[in-house]
Amino acid sequence: MHVVVAARSSGQATAVDVGGVTVAEAARPTRPRWTWADTNLWYPGLLRAGVRVDRCHDLRLAHRVLRASAWTTGSRLAQAFAGAWDALQPVPAGGTPTPPDDGGTLFDLDPTSRASAAGDAATLDGRACRVELDAQLDAVATSRAPGRLRLLLAAESAGALAAAEMQRAGLPWDAGRHDEVLRDQLGPRPAVGARPDRMERLAAEVRDALDAPTLNPDSLPDVLRALRRTGLAVTSTRSWELQQVDHPAIGPLLAYKKLSRLFSANGWAWLDAWVQDGRFRPEYVVGGVVTGRWASSGGGALQIPQQVRTAVRADPGWVFVVADAAQLEPRVLAGLAHDERMADAGRGKDLYRGMVDTGVVDSRAHGKVGMLGAMYGGTTGSSAAVLPRLARAFPASLALVEDAARTGERGDVVTTLLGRTSPRPGASWHETQVLAQSDDADAGAESKARAQTRAWGRFTRNFVVQGTAAEWALCWIAEVRRRLWDLGAAEVPGDRVPTPFTGRPHLVYFLHDELVVHTPAPLADAVAAEVRAAAAASGRLLFGDFPVDFPVSVGTDRSYGEAKDAG
């Protein structure tokens, strides 16, 4: 049953009963599903009050899925004109400063101020939420695959809960260790506006080698000009292109670029801005990517370089369990295509290794780059070279991605396993196609149209795989989240993990096919087992009895940087 939670203009919350159940009754073990306009509007406050929500229905996220899904096009939800729910912008989950944990009451919060800043506050009242929920349930019920869509919406909403919880808990971050890494690579912290010593010295070497005393190594045109003047046939300053070149300036230039990246993206300024009280609290944007993957905002949460992951350190008495779904995308493709041969190749072992063992390819690297090419639409290099062998060995999988590509090239939409549908190409895409077919179209217009056609085909080709993999990952994280809570709490001396996770294993990081659990050390083995079991459960939710497995490599360590590879 759904319990709709909405805000009144007074700022007081009201729980509207849709199934004859009051809030007090809903707290009993009937497993209510809290229905609200936006998880980010309600859940951070509940978490601060120490309340964990078991499951919810996020109307904003569900609306977006159902408006776009090819399975609900006949519904009144999909056929209505765009309205307030379409205009609703995501609310920043951490938009308000965290008040001290003084045991505030359940609904002692005022989300309306943030809501009105985010969009139409009237959308968020109880009646509007009830009407919208009605329309959504109708769209699901009358869709081509209600069960799948129901699973997608539940997983998306569970993801929203997990994201809010991860922001609440924060990623344990050792600023001292981060500083050590920076000093080790860059030298001492420079004055504001100055370059670190190590970078300044490399810049001098580059200027020297290129005989360009005033060269600014941060200016791309400047660097490109200087390289050209020296007689080097480079067309850009990309690292991989420079690596092909043999010249004394290249070594220090590449080293400079590497350090410059670390300094500007994850240096001391980043540390000051994003790490407080030993925690990095990024904002996760659930469904922020068209394919259904999460995005993030602020701090580059999904791009933490390997170099600084050693600064991610568990609290005393706690450890990280780091889990990585091995070769997730090709396994998902095998499941989507019911490709038993590919599923066989990966059963109980590295999928790419399995492709070598069965003689499909001659090295793991070829298997990997070949499959990536098949899923991304690669047309050159060694990726394209192994493609014919893959097509012979795995016709079902290759046909599925080829078909998705052809569909996109026609300008049609593709849909993931659970019903997330790709956007249509924009007006300018169609214009370019029409233009290229007119009588006076020149060769330029035609080749531009062809390139654009293929590009959209690569997008839809990848959409079905990346999008279904994102659905697998959402189900995984939802399962993990539930199982971790069921493990209960342990006593940890000096515990500084915030409520409601004090003493409890909890998610702290999620990166597409990888997750990190912060857990009291004694529970680490149990956590690892649950993470694996959750992966298996997710596979069954998506693919039922089809025998594709989802092995997870698991490592345990006090440092994120050290925890990988251990399993």
Place this chain on the structure above:
DNA sequence: GATTATAGCGCG
């Protein structure tokens, strides 16, 4: 002077 666009690189 304030803005938007681009190149490049980090992650999967």
Place this chain on the structure above:
DNA sequence: AAAGCGCGCTATAATC
């Protein structure tokens, strides 16, 4: 091996 998918962020260039 260096190309094909999806992002966010930074510094600089380009544009208003």
